[in-house]
Amino acid sequence: MAHETLDWRSRPLQNMNAACEIAGLSAASLYRAQAEGRLEFKRLGGRTMVPTDSLIRFMESAEPWTPSQQGAAARAKRSARAAQNWMS
16 A cells, blocks of 8 residues: 655644644744734644644735845945945
8 A cells, every 4th residue: 555645735733843844934933823822723642733724824924025124234334344444
């Protein structure tokens, strides 16, 4: 009998390692999201499990990425410092 791999979306629950891998986040980040009410956990056989539908909703709630100004400010500061060092 060949072992068939189930797509993660077809599983009702994900163990913590799988949920971390799917979301691309650490366990600490998922526990924080659960504490904030943004993610649901279940206990099954003594293991912390994440309902797949809750994980999908959590990932879909991600905010659109926008560049921050921190990078631009840091580059400007480095450029100014390099120019100052060049002149001295």
